[in-house]
Amino acid sequence: MDPQERRRAVVEAVFRVVERDGLEQASLRNVADEAGLAIGSVRHYFAGHADLMVFAMRAMIERVTARLTEHAERLLTADAPLRPPHERQETVVRMLAEVLPLDEERRREAVVWLAFVSAARTHPPLRSHADEIYDGLLTLVTRVLEGIRNAGRLPADADVALESRRLCALLDGLSLEAVLHPGRLDAETMLAVLRRHLTALAAGDHGGPAHRGNAPVAHDRGPLPHRLR
Amino acid sequence: MDPQERRRAVVEAVFRVVERDGLEQASLRNVADEAGLAIGSVRHYFAGHADLMVFAMRAMIERVTARLTEHAERLLTADAPLRPPHERQETVVRMLAEVLPLDEERRREAVVWLAFVSAARTHPPLRSHADEIYDGLLTLVTRVLEGIRNAGRLPADADVALESRRLCALLDGLSLEAVLHPGRLDAETMLAVLRRHLTALAAGDHGGPAHRGNAPVAHDRGPLPHRLR
DNA sequence: CCTTTTGTAGCACGGTCATGCCAAAAACAG
DNA sequence: CTGTTTTTGGCATGACCGTGCTACAAAAGG
Numbered sequence: 001m002d003p004q005e006r007r008r009a010v011v012e013a014v015f016r017v018v019e020r021d022g023l024e025q026a027s028l029r030n031v032a033d034e035a036g037l038a039i040g041s042v043r044h045y046f047a048g049h050a051d052l053m054v055f056a057m058r059a060m061i062e063r064v065t066a067r068l069t070e071h072a073e074r075l076l077t078a079d080a081p082l083r084p085p086h087e088r089q090e091t092v093v094r095m096l097a098e099v100l101p102l103d104e105e106r107r108r109e110a111v112v113w114l115a116f117v118s119a120a121r122t123h124p125p126l127r128s129h130a131d132e133i134y135d136g137l138l139t140l141v142t143r144v145l146e147g148i149r150n151a152g153r154l155p156a157d158a159d160v161a162l163e164s165r166r167l168c169a170l171l172d173g174l175s176l177e178a179v180l181h182p183g184r185l186d187a188e189t190m191l192a193v194l195r196r197h198l199t200a201l202a203a204g205d206h207g208g209p210a211h212r213g214n215a216p217v218a219h220d221r222g223p224l225p226h227r228l229r
Numbered sequence: 230m231d232p233q234e235r236r237r238a239v240v241e242a243v244f245r246v247v248e249r250d251g252l253e254q255a256s257l258r259n260v261a262d263e264a265g266l267a268i269g270s271v272r273h274y275f276a277g278h279a280d281l282m283v284f285a286m287r288a289m290i291e292r293v294t295a296r297l298t299e300h301a302e303r304l305l306t307a308d309a310p311l312r313p314p315h316e317r318q319e320t321v322v323r324m325l326a327e328v329l330p331l332d333e334e335r336r337r338e339a340v341v342w343l344a345f346v347s348a349a350r351t352h353p354p355l356r357s358h359a360d361e362i363y364d365g366l367l368t369l370v371t372r373v374l375e376g377i378r379n380a381g382r383l384p385a386d387a388d389v390a391l392e393s394r395r396l397c398a399l400l401d402g403l404s405l406e407a408v409l410h411p412g413r414l415d416a417e418t419m420l421a422v423l424r425r426h427l428t429a430l431a432a433g434d435h436g437g438p439a440h441r442g443n444a445p446v447a448h449d450r451g452p453l454p455h456r457l458r
Numbered sequence: 459c460c461t462t463t464t465g466t467a468g469c470a471c472g473g474t475c476a477t478g479c480c481a482a483a484a485a486c487a488g
Numbered sequence: 489c490t491g492t493t494t495t496t497g498g499c500a501t502g503a504c505c506g507t508g509c510t511a512c513a514a515a516a517g518g
Contacts, residue, residue, distance in 0.1 A: 006495095022351035024253045027475060038497045039476095045495095049476060111350075117409050118347050121340075122251035134410050159425070165414070166399065166422045173402025180346050181363050185394070193395045196388075200429060235465095256505060267467045268506095274465095278506060 007045050007055070010035050014056040019108050023115040028052070050125055057116045057129050064099070064109060068140065071095040075147075088151070089202070092144060093195055099137065099171055100194070101178045102187040110175045134168075141167050145201075153202045163201065170197055236274050236284070239264050243285040248337050252344040257281070279354055286345045286358050293328070293338060297369065300324040304376075317380070318431070321373060322424055328366065328400055329423070330407045331416040339404045363397075370396050374430075382431045392430065399426055 013035035017026045028049055032039040046052040075091055083091075101107035113133070120130035142164040148154045174193060178185045242264035246255045257278055261268040275281040304320055312320075330336035342362070349359035371393040377383045403422060407414045 020351075022348070025351075028477090029475075040497045041495070043477080114347065118343065119251070121409055122249075122254075131410060131413070134406065134413060162418075162421055162425055165418060166425060169402030169406060169422060170395065170399050171402065172405050173398030173400065176401050176405050177363065177398060180350055181360060184360070184363060189391075189394060192391055193398060196391055196395060232465095257507090258505075269467045270465075272507080273467095 003045060008059075010037070010042055010045060010052070011056045011059045014052065015060070015108060015112050018056075018115050019111045023119055026053070026056075053116075053119075053123075054125055054129065056112075057126060060109060060112050060116065061129060061133060064113075065136070067098050068095070071098055072140075075144075088153075089198060092148065093191070093198060095144065096141070096167075096171065096194060096198075097191060100174055100187075100190050102190065107178070107182070110179045114176065114179050137171065138164060138168050141171070148202070158201075167197065167201075170194075232274060237288075239266070239271055239274060239281070240285045240288045243281065244289070244337060244341050247285075247344050248340045252348050255282070255285075282345075282348075282352075283354055283358065285341075286349075286355060289338060289341050289345065290358060290362060293342075294365070296327050297324070300327055301369075304373075317382075318427060321377065322420070322427060324373065325370070325396075325400065325423060325427075326420060329403055329416075329419050331419065336407070336411075339408045343405065343408050366400065367393060367397050370400070377431070387430075396426065396430075399423075 101110035117130040120126035330339035346359040349355035
């Protein structure tokens, strides 16, 4: 059988186990059982447990990235500036909503995301990938906000770097809460919060020149955000 | 030795292990080693591993709650409305900043918080406590925003329930990111983001009557938020 | 003094884990 | 067919886990 396909199936099993029982239950045995394979078979495609984990984490990253790039292209088409304002905002909402666990598929991804980035705190082999996710989201949000500002829908004195951190934190917080308290934060509320934030961002005054002696937040995002051109 | 004191010391060891190696390493053996005790001694004070975990989680909850109530009392003193506006805002900032990992002590608490609420997703005995934390924060934030609105520093048509979810998500997101990416989100930036959000909240227009067909978000917080009167 | 309670320490069992190593089976090439 | 490579399955080892249970020391009460 196609090795590529086998690895995909195993990773899918990893996701199911992580979602159902948590990352600490994603042992080679449990994953093999979940995939309907013998433990030796799984070990034929992956060098060991650590290898399987990083591979699964990368698969999750690339899946989300693929979805985001798709939306990014739609957002960056040349005719975008011609659309009416509320329609453009709706496009932004849909793009950012792609990282929120609004449906079952994205909820499963968010669960896996939280499991891996949390594990990365104490598992060095996962660290760089977790940081990559954070940097990717921050860069994406920064680009979106810069786009909005350039379209004139954001006050010229807005601190885009600071607002990007704020929007990032909001998105991460919504994902976290939706994953950990599924019964208390439904999809409509998440969307309402996101829309509220964006309208406030577009309409709100930006406190004039620095509400207090806060130097503007530097971000200095790297050369390029993985993909997303 | 005082049993109360022994339990406290053991819980402290749990926190250290969780911070250093993650919750999955907080076995009875590792905790006992960290506390300088024999494994049997730890088991004399706690019925088992599950018991120790809930006890440690409760200790974390009560420590944070105690700090918050202290600030709440300071905020709710009768002369509060007499203070100048920016000073009142600074009090609010300091109160909400109490849940952010701004210094090493609070950072350790945030790490433990994230470990336990994440574990609660798949560990039923921890679920209710995790939900209690979420409800507690949401209620606290709601009260604070209601206080600001009653002080006239928030537009009358502001959707306090929705804004509470938004501010909650922001705080949770900041904590999450600071815990998982300590090098990329420092204390000053977190404070700047929080201040920015509050000033935008106080100054921003609130979109008039519902930007779209979004029904106001119902929260219906329970009878009382644990402590916090 | 002895007895009872309380704290401390740890052995032993059954379980799960990752992994090194090996053998059977299957697919494939000549 | 034969020989080779890939794939699958699994055994054995050593480690760590929670917990039942026992042994011993120290204090407390009589």
